[in-house]
Amino acid sequence: NTQHELEVALGDRRYPIRIGRGLLDQPGALAALVTGRHALVLTDVNVAPHYLAPVQAALRGKQVQTCVLPPGEQEKTLARFAEVMAVLAGMGASRDTTVLALGGGVVGDLAGFAAACWMRGVRFVQLPTTLLAMVDSAVGGKTAVDLPQGKNLVGAFHQPSAVLADVATLDTLPDRELRAGLAEVVKYGALGDAGFFAWLEDQAEALLAREPAALAEAIARCCAHKAAIVARDETEQGERMLLNLGHTFGHAIETEQGYGGLLHGEAVAVGMVLAARLSAELGRAPWPDAARLAALLERLGLPVALPPGLAPDALLDRMRLDKKAVSGALRLVLWRGIGQAEVVDGVTDEAILAVLDA
Ligand code: NAD
Ligand code: ZN
Structure with missing residues (x-):
């Protein structure tokens, strides 16, 4: 059995964590997570070729912008954060925008921080594609970027509205990343x-x-x-x-x-x-x-x-x-x-x- 459903309960706020194979191939479930008109999908160049298409297909009918970043910890920067802000401004994103993080912890932390800051906070969905993101960074609402002086020094607490961990995405994860x-x-x-x-x-x-x-x-x-x-x-x-x-x-x-x-x-x-x-x-x-x-x-x-x-x-x-x-x-x-x-x-x-x- 690979299906698990959990919940994070924070007082009267709560959000689901769904774990299973093939979750990204359920267009209805994905679309339901984007409540407003605008969506920004943030991902990176390693993840996009494998998994961006089903997410885009599920959001057909919405105004969707995608932002495909270079991969790696060196990209979790204020400069990339500023780029994402510019993309949100460019697409005319409003307060009912949903930011979706499709990728590992780097994409998740950056997307989450962007969602925390855009108009002082918009909806945010985690679609983790690394084991590390599924077990740790996608859950719990810590978001941040690094400075040369230290990790995660600029950030915010901003909880996602859902976490969808499609375990099938781990099939393409390099061994070193799995470990x-x-x-x-x-x-x-x-x-x-x-x-x-x-x-x-x-x-x-x-x-x-x-x-x-x-x-x-x-x-x-x-x-x-x-x-x-x-x-x-x-x-x-x-x-x-x-x-x-x-x-x-x-x-x-x-x-x-x-x-x-x-x-x-x-x-x-x-x-x-x-x-x-x-x-x-x-x-x-x-x-x-x-x-x-x-x-x-x-x-x-x-x-x-x-x-x-x-x-x-x-x-x-x-x-x-x-x-x-x-x-x-x-x-x-x-x-x-x-x-x-x-x-x-x-x-x-x-x-x-x-x-x-x-
Ligand atoms: P990562 O996001 O850099 O992803 C690792 C690599 O795997 C990248 O090259 C990425 O492009 C690639 N990749 C991702 N998914 C793939 C897939 N399905 N198939 C093939 N390639 C794929 O790194 P990570 O290990 O996921 O996350 C590390 C980051 O998470 C660190 O910045 C760390 O500080 C942060 N973190 C945050 C929290 C939190 O609570 N917010 C907790 C733990 C870690
Ligand atoms: Zn960690």
Whole structure:
């Protein structure tokens, strides 16, 4: 079975997450998501040739503009955001415009931020086409673009009105991108669900082989987990911070590499291993759990050590600039072991440098 239907409930607001094969080939369902006259479909050059046509066909009769961006993290910029604003202005977009994000997390974050800003906020639909976007970025309403100084520094909370994850789109996803998505899947097990972590250890080969039922179940379990956390803490005042396990380290790596090195998911894999090791060094987590986490990530084909050439002090400086820092003092998501993350303030520079130097 590959069909799953979930919901994100935020007080009296709620929106559906539909997961299944062939969802993009149901024109009626897609058309129903665009309530007004105008729609802007944002996608990238890798995704458009495969999946833009059915979306356009479903929206026939609406005034539809498409914007096909170059791919990759280096494009999640203010300059691209300004381009999208110009497209919206050029098409005469009104307040009843719907922005559709057809692509991975880069397209989703940029489209979401555009939807948050155009006329102070218009409807927004997520059509994620990467595993990472399906399990993480498409759900929860965080939108942003990067600055050279740091990831996601300019952004807004803006929830989608629906998330449609067509698992068939993963058939064309490159292996490296699939594995990067699996890093965020492992994150959910590592931070809050030991049973799911064990399931992943069991299903690693099935997931790498893209078995449809295993993939759909993994996506549904991650979405359920994220939906529950977002429902309790939409704007990241507390519990939602745990979803950043591995991310302070990971963002530092991505930024230090100029967004052209490790993929986001890969950087998060390394970041989780570093967070686990730091936690073990501090006596907060058992060493065998840290080893088990690294072993699963490694089986999934993910990097588990810092790439060469990154200076520990430079990484630490980047970590201080990450959003999780509170007035200059580092706030880290650390770990108590498989299935339990925690937010910790006041970890010393020496302790952090020790794991960055190992
Ligand atoms: P991405 O959007 O760059 O997509 C990865 C690559 O796969 C791109 O080259 C893309 O063109 C290609 N691609 C996408 N779908 C494809 C398909 N079906 N077939 C073939 N190729 C396809 O990267 P991503 O990993 O999806 O997302 C990473 C971004 O998500 C980062 O910017 C990260 O900060 C962000 N993110 C945001 C949140 C959030 O809560 N908003 C959460 C996690 C990550
Ligand atoms: Zn992430």
